[in-house]
Amino acid sequence: MxxxxxxxxxxxxxxxxxxxxxxxxxxxxxxxxxxxxxxxxxxxxxxxxxxxxxxxxxxxxxxxxxxxxxxxxxxxxxxxxxxxxxxxxxxxxxxxxxxxxxxxxxxxxxxxxxxxxxxxxxxxxxxxxxxxxxxxxxxxxxAGYHADKEDYQMLFRPLFITSYMLADFLSDNDYFGAKRLVVSSASSKTAYGTAYCLEGADDIEVIGLTSAKNAAFVKSLGCYDDVITYDELGSLQAGVATTYVDFSGNNDLRLTVHKQFGMDLVYDCFAGTAANAETYDPGEVPGPAPVFFFAPIQIKKRNADWSPKVVTERFSASEQKFYARVSEGDEPWxxxxxxxxxxxxxxxxxxxxxxxxxxxxxxxxxx
Structure with missing residues (x-):
């Protein structure tokens, strides 16, 4: 028994x-x-x-x-x-x-x-x-499992696969002609994971957009080229081709972004999850229609480009470096x-x- x-x-x-x-x-x-x-x-x-x-x-x-x-x-x-x-x-x-x-x-x-x-x-x-x-x-x-990093895997892996593939998708498409990315909800794990994956890209400026409450935290990360609060959105220089990367899902903010950048806005990317790909309604906005980013599509493309084995190896290597960045040093994230x-x-x-x-x-x- x-x-x-x-x-x-x-x-x-x-x-x-x-x-x-x-x-x-x-x-x-x-x-x-x-x-x-x-x-x-x-x-x-x-x-x-x-x-x-x-x-x-x-x-x-x-x-x-x-x-x-x-x-x-x-x-x-x-x-x-x-x-x-x-x-x-x-x-x-x-x-x-x-x-x-x-x-x-x-x-x-x-x-x-x-x-x-x-x-x-x-x-x-x-x-x-x-x-x-x-x-x-x-x-x-x-291949990406390390017993001493279990806690970070639980907190980040479900999100970091989106961060990694989104950064790859944007780079793979030359940021849709943009010279600046504006990233909302910049304090979220998926957002700063994406910014981390884009560090060192000298052909794009990554701006973190966040609340006043979280501004100090986002600045301390050091992975954004600049950090501004939602109230400071109007301070961004005009005349720069911009892609909006939205992690907030806030339609009022989206409308404000579209009105603020006007013709300078070349692409609007909603970075959501598999679960809300079919149900998200971005509302009516002027300019480029919001496009839902679905990580499995980019994974499928890279599986064909590189092979599934190489995709797994590259993601696992980046994931481990990210966990180290998050957890180590004098001021861990x-x-x-x-x-x-x-x-x-x-x-x-x-x-x-x-x-x-x-x-x-x-x-x-x-x-």
Whole structure:
């Protein structure tokens, strides 16, 4: 008879995203044929997770991990889990995987397409959801995995792939004739990851656009050629061909940018995610129509240009250098703030919801 274990799950009130509840129950560690049970070890939390929750019904984030409780959702997070029971050939007890999990101590999965890289969770309700969120990476074969950088991988990898491919896309297209990039929400991880990837490009000026509250932080990063607040947008020199790179999704700001730059605006790029590619409505604006950047399209192009192996090697090398930049030196871009257990997660979620958090802190929860 399989042993029993104490399971804990953290649920989010869909009507008040800062409010959470912990459920405890006993469950058998019996993995049926075709099933594994994993124990979530650690995960990252940031404002992106609050966005997942805020858009949970619209963009189906709540559907990945249904709770069965009306009005309550299971907030998804990126993290690491260990296999504690397996009924699947090719997946052994003790193996460690990285991927998209619910905030729960234990989680049952139905692996499919198992290979040396990892597997897809083929539990029926997930088959119609975005495939990228259903893949779990085997740490032992992941070229970009380093045990001492797990916390940074959880916080950045889901975002840095967009940063890396967006920078490549812009460079690959000669910035659409621009000599200046204006990047909104410059304090966001994906935005400054993109600026990092463009460092050293002498044919383009990268301007970080941010709130007054975050201006000092963004300036301290040193990856933007200049940093201005939203109120200072009018101070930018006219007559310079400009591409707008939008990480804010704020339509009022977009309209202001289009009116401000007029004929100087040559391209408008909304840097979103796979989940909102089909639902984002940029509104009516004068000048170039906003174009949604979808990283998988650029990945597909580079797979053809370079081969998938080279794409993986180049991305992994850049990713590791970025983690070093973020975590090392006298003034690292991010300090890890480690919180313990489900109650620790509750506190972080409340803080992120009510204040947005500190951009210099990386929130990590260890179970």
């Amino acid at each position: 399989a042993p029993m274990t104490k399971v804990a799950r953290l649920f989010t009130d869909k009507s008040a995203l800062g409010d959470t509840a912990i459920e405890h129950f006993d469950e058998s560690l019996d993995a049926k044929d075709g099933e594994i049970i994993v124990s979530l070890d650690r995960f990252g939390l940031s404002s992106n997770n609050i966005t997942y929750a805020a858009l949970g019904d619209w963009l189906k984030y709540w559907e990945f991990f249904p709770t069965g409780k009306n009005g309550w959702g299971h907030m998804p997070v990126w993290g690491f889990a260990n296999v504690v029971a397996s009924g699947v050939d090719g997946i052994e007890v003790g193996e460690r995987f990285y991927g998209y999990f619910p905030i729960a101590s234990h989680f049952r999965m139905q692996p499919n397409r198992v290979n040396e890289r990892g597997f897809h969770d083929a539990i029926p309700h997930r088959l119609e959801l975005t495939s990228a969120y259903n893949f779990y990476t085997r740490c032992s074969t992941d 991010m300090r890890l703030a480690v919180h313990e257990g489900m109650t620790g997660a509750q506190g972080v979620i409340s803080t992120l919801f009510h204040t947005g958090g500190n951009p210099r802190e990386g929130m990590v929860v260890r179970l």
